[in-house]
Amino acid sequence: MTDETPRLTEAPARKALGQHFLFDPDILRRTALASGPVEGRTVIEVGPGPGGLTRALLNEGVAKLICVEADERFANALETWPEAAEGRLHVYQHDARKINWTSIIEESGGTLPAMIVANLPYNVGTPLLVDWLKTGDWRGEMALMFQKEVAERIVAGPGTPHYGRLAVLTHAVCDAHIAFTLPPGAFRPPPKVDSAVAVLTPLAPDRRFADLDTLEKVSTAAFGQRRKMLRASLKALAKTRGIDATTWLESCNIDPTARAETLTQDEFRALATYLGNAG
Known part of the structure; x- marks a missing residue:
């Protein structure tokens, strides 16, 4: 051809x-x-x-x-x-x-x-x-x-x-x-x-990060209300796993008053790992 x-x-x-x-x-x-x-x-x-x-x-x-x-x-x-x-x-x-x-x-x-x-x-x-x-x-x-x-x-x-x-x-x-x-x-x-x-x-x-399903849940919640502080935007997701959003964030060394657009890949991975273990 x-x-x-x-x-x-x-x-x-x-x-x-x-x-x-x-x-x-x-x-x-x-x-x-x-x-x-x-x-x-x-x-x-x-x-x-x-x-x-x-x-x-x-x-x-x-x-x-x-x-x-x-x-x-x-x-x-x-x-x-x-x-x-x-x-x-x-x-x-x-x-x-x-x-x-x-x-x-x-x-x-x-x-x-x-x-x-x-x-x-x-x-x-x-x-x-x-x-x-x-x-x-x-x-x-x-x-x-x-x-x-x-x-x-x-x-x-x-x-x-x-x-x-x-x-x-x-x-x-x-x-x-x-x-x-x-x-x-x-x-x-x-x-x-x-x-x-x-x-x-x-x-x-x-x-690579293996648990993309959990990472997607975290990033979707975080950016779904991107003008809010993370302690607020992640509150509902945290509740589904029986954890407190502020405690979750602080356990990952993340300021609860930060916003999603400031987080690095490693910080999102830390949040997803914590949530996955909580489930």
């Missing part, structure tokens, strides 16, 4: 699926390689649409490319590509939020850890990322296109405007940075906001 994307690229985007397509070969190649070389790797792509990024990934030598596409128009077209017949390209017409990822990697003959490279549909990007952060060792490096504001929330650090639950969860298991940003005009149809590729690299096992 040539470097051209399939003729179905002219099919209109479906707003209900959050579709915004990229066609520029240079941008597609930058996205494909944003988290590192893909040659010889198993790569997952969610929402391939007309296949521009799919083509870029195949051109860069992926060993197995697993595409999950909810839109039957594009899933059917990708299944006609020569790489599908050859066994390099595996297409699943499915809702990505309901996929058993380890099963489809095994079924396709892929190897672990699998990279994830995707121009994510805007309406499912954040929940997919949270699920992937929690899933463990099958997932390797990720290069994911989001709305710019979402990407900023993923990579944010303490004391910055975008710091919140998503950053706390991300940095519990990954290093993260923004590789590049794109204006609306780079897409068809153009979205109303800028976009950005966030790159997430798994931390070494001894640097």
